[in-house]
Amino acid sequence: MFSAQGPIGVFDSGYGGLTILNKFRELLPQYDYIYLGDNARTPYGNRSFEVVYKFTLQAVHKLFELGCPLVILACNTASAKALRSIQQNDLPQIDKSRRVLGVIRPTVESIDSLTQSRHVGLLATIGTIKSQSYPLEIQKLYPDIQVTGVACPLWVPLVENNEFNYEGADFFVKKYIGQLLSQDPLIDTIILGCTHYPLLMHKIRQFTPQHIKLIAQGEYVSNSLKDYLFRHKEIEHCCTKGGTCKFLTTESIEKFQESASLFLSEQIHVNSIILE
Numbered sequence: 001m002f003s004a005q006g007p008i009g010v011f012d013s014g015y016g017g018l019t020i021l022n023k024f025r026e027l028l029p030q031y032d033y034i035y036l037g038d039n040a041r042t043p044y045g046n047r048s049f050e051v052v053y054k055f056t057l058q059a060v061h062k063l064f065e066l067g068c069p070l071v072i073l074a075c076n077t078a079s080a081k082a083l084r085s086i087q088q089n090d091l092p093q094i095d096k097s098r099r100v101l102g103v104i105r106p107t108v109e110s111i112d113s114l115t116q117s118r119h120v121g122l123l124a125t126i127g128t129i130k131s132q133s134y135p136l137e138i139q140k141l142y143p144d145i146q147v148t149g150v151a152c153p154l155w156v157p158l159v160e161n162n163e164f165n166y167e168g169a170d171f172f173v174k175k176y177i178g179q180l181l182s183q184d185p186l187i188d189t190i191i192l193g194c195t196h197y198p199l200l201m202h203k204i205r206q207f208t209p210q211h212i213k214l215i216a217q218g219e220y221v222s223n224s225l226k227d228y229l230f231r232h233k234e235i236e237h238c239c240t241k242g243g244t245c246k247f248l249t250t251e252s253i254e255k256f257q258e259s260a261s262l263f264l265s266e267q268i269h270v271n272s273i274i275l276e
């Protein structure tokens with residue numbers, strides 16, 4: 001029996017998940033959404049498994065408390081380090097009728113039709129690279145695809161500090177792409193495996209050979225959500241449809257409003273919360 005009726009929860013460690021939320025709202029504007037950014041504790045990328053899991057579970061609890069029947073972890077680091085434990089160990093105890101989904105599986109499913117050389121590159125946070133989630137998922141679905149990953153620890157700070165459009169960013173964009181392509185020159189498709197990276201897209205494009213496809217996740221994750229809601233009517237019926245979007249942050253409201261304006265083209269109403 002499904003009790004919760006409410007908005008779709010979208011969670012990220014910071015602002016990156018807004019790139020995913022935007023695509024949800026473009027493709028599925030009829031639903032209500034709550035975005036939660038743990039801006040006070042971002043970035044998650046260099047944190048341990050235990051810490052990312054603990055923080056992510058706190059966010060899921062909060063979004064459930066606010067009535068969300070479905071929560072999307074719009075963060076690769078949280079999807080890599082916390083999703084499985086939450087789905088397998090926590091959800092059955094918290095509420096069997098609610099769902100938590102991530103962004104890695106929908107991204108992985110998309111690459112089969114994109115790569116011809118079957119050599120795929122992955123750029124992501126240290127946490128996502130170390131977790132091996134992408135190579136493991138890709139191996140399960142498409143064993144003939146070879147994956148090479150490089151961690152880009154400075155890209156999230158460049159985005160979060162609004163330095164991504166300046167020359168200083170060039171050095172670190174070139175550096176990580178160079179590292180990746182020197183490890184496997186046959187790569188023809190690169191997954192941008194962090195929801196912050198679309199903001200660096202034009203710089204990444206500038207320093208990547210033109211024949212290489214760059215995969216930003218938003219489109220694939222939103223298509224996958226649409227498909228999921230179509231296939232799971234029991235969840236879809238619980239998602240309220242008023243077309244609204246609320247924003248929550250663990251940092252100050254002013255800071256969120258200012259930085260979120262880089263990602264969003266509208267004035268937003270934000271509330272500050274504590275996760276514990």
Ligand code: DGL
Pocket residue numbers: 012013014016017042043044045046074075076077078125128156193194195196
């Ligand atoms: N946006 C998150 C991701 O997709 C990472 C940011 C962070 O390091 O907290 O991995």
